[in-house]
Amino acid sequence: MPASSSASIDDIHNALLGAERVVLTSHIRPDGDAIGSELGVAHFLKALGKEVVVINSDSEPRRLGWLLDEHGGELVEKYEEGKLSQIEAFATADVVMVVDTGAAHRLGKVAERVQDAPGKKLLLDHHPDPETWFDLACVRTEAASTGELVYELIAGHDPNLIDENIATALYAAIMTDTGSFRYGATRPSTHRVVADLLERGGISPEPIHINIFDQRTRESLRLLSRALETITTHYSGRLASMVITQEILRESGAYFDETEGLINYALGLAGAVAALIFLETPHGIKVSFRSKGDCKVNGWAAQFGGGGHMNASGAYLRGKPLNSVVKEVIDKAPLHVMSSDPITAQDEDISQDDLALLSAFKGKLD
Numbered sequence: 535m536p537a538s539s540s541a542s543i544d545d546i547h548n549a550l551l552g553a554e555r556v557v558l559t560s561h562i563r564p565d566g567d568a569i570g571s572e573l574g575v576a577h578f579l580k581a582l583g584k585e586v587v588v589i590n591s592d593s594e595p596r597r598l599g600w601l602l603d604e605h606g607g608e609l610v611e612k613y614e615e616g617k618l619s620q621i622e623a624f625a626t627a628d629v630v631m632v633v634d635t636g637a638a639h640r641l642g643k644v645a646e647r648v649q650d651a652p653g654k655k656l657l658l659d660h661h662p663d664p665e666t667w668f669d670l671a672c673v674r675t676e677a678a679s680t681g682e683l684v685y686e687l688i689a690g691h692d693p694n695l696i697d698e699n700i701a702t703a704l705y706a707a708i709m710t711d712t713g714s715f716r717y718g719a720t721r722p723s724t725h726r727v728v729a730d731l732l733e734r735g736g737i738s739p740e741p742i743h744i745n746i747f748d749q750r751t752r753e754s755l756r757l758l759s760r761a762l763e764t765i766t767t768h769y770s771g772r773l774a775s776m777v778i779t780q781e782i783l784r785e786s787g788a789y790f791d792e793t794e795g796l797i798n799y800a801l802g803l804a805g806a807v808a809a810l811i812f813l814e815t816p817h818g819i820k821v822s823f824r825s826k827g828d829c830k831v832n833g834w835a836a837q838f839g840g841g842g843h844m845n846a847s848g849a850y851l852r853g854k855p856l857n858s859v860v861k862e863v864i865d866k867a868p869l870h871v872m873s874s875d876p877i878t879a880q881d882e883d884i885s886q887d888d889l890a891l892l893s894a895f896k897g898k899l900d
């Protein structure tokens with residue numbers, strides 16, 4: 535790790551206090567942790583009288599629209615190439631702060647603007663192996679979410695600043711990144727942070743959960759039903775996979791961002807220690823990797839140019855058809871899903887299930 539990775543939350547705090555103008559950003563296809571963490575920092579800086587704008591490469595997913603509508607969406611912009619106010623914001627910011635990713639390619643269209651910005655470049659994140667171009671990088675991989683680190687940043691300054699907006703944004707960040715407080719990274723301190731957010735913000739969990747999880751469209755339920763039909767198991771059931779083709783998306787009428795969370799149904803199979811979802815997009819195949827307990831998937835994703843956390847990672851493969859991506863990724867599974875259990879079929883190259891999956895998508899995969 536570069537020396538800058540060892541920056542503390544106090545270092546980040548001091549750099550922010552010394553700034554007048556701040557630009558915040560996060561990763562492409564921002565999730566609850568990205569948007570919630572950005573909003574949390576943005577409201578904090580506003581309360582301190584700073585000028586602050588959040589500029590993201592992509593819009594928020596539909597399920598987070600309410601968070602922006604009700605809790606500070608006016609602070610968040612989608613990047614537009616050539617937009618003068620945004621060029622100026624990057625050029626005049628004393629600090630450009632990235633949350634929830636330490637990799638330039640994950641910043642999408644703002645990557646160059648961020649890296650070329652004359653201001654101090656800060657990172658607050660919980661992903662391993664940040665890149666070295668940040669002036670200050672505070673990375674705490676033991677944190678279940680970046681939202682928890684933002685809480686520490688704000689509470690360490692003045693916990694009384696935690697109002698309804700900050701509490702809601704950070705609750706959403708932490709709740710989504712911990713899978714509603716059940717993933718392995720969830721710690722006692724995660725619950726303490728959340729308890730404090732509920733109290734100080736005067737908020738309750740139910741409406742946030744309803745807004746995020748219980749607002750599904752009929753189309754997304756249709757997508758779910760089609761997705762469930764594609765679930766296939768491999769390596770004696772230790773791995774479960776799903777495939778969403780463009781055709782399935784089109785026929786169900788769902789939006790791409792409604793594929794989020796589908797993979798958990800595959801991981802929910804008894805006996806599965808890992809799950810994959812292959813999402814066909816117009817430009818390539820997005821693969822998500824998820825696992826339970828000690829099964830680590832970030833090394834597996836890295837074999838395909840991606841990365842992430844031990845139990846949740848992703849990769850994006852271009853220039854290869856769906857069928858070969860499915861086969862290549864599943865072929866690499868044994869090293870990751872079989873390591874502690876030699877009794878299952880180590881040398882099983884392509885299982886009956888794989889073959890069934892391939893034939894089910896024959897038209898697509900030929």
Ligand code: 5GP
Binds near residue numbers: 840843849850
């Ligand atoms: P998801 O599968 O939900 O898109 O991503 C899960 C996690 O994997 C993210 O939090 C992120 O850490 C990581 N991730 C997803 N896609 C990529 C990718 O293309 N490259 C890298 N390095 N990490 C990714």
Ligand code: MN
Binds near residue numbers: 567678
């Ligand atoms: Mn995160």
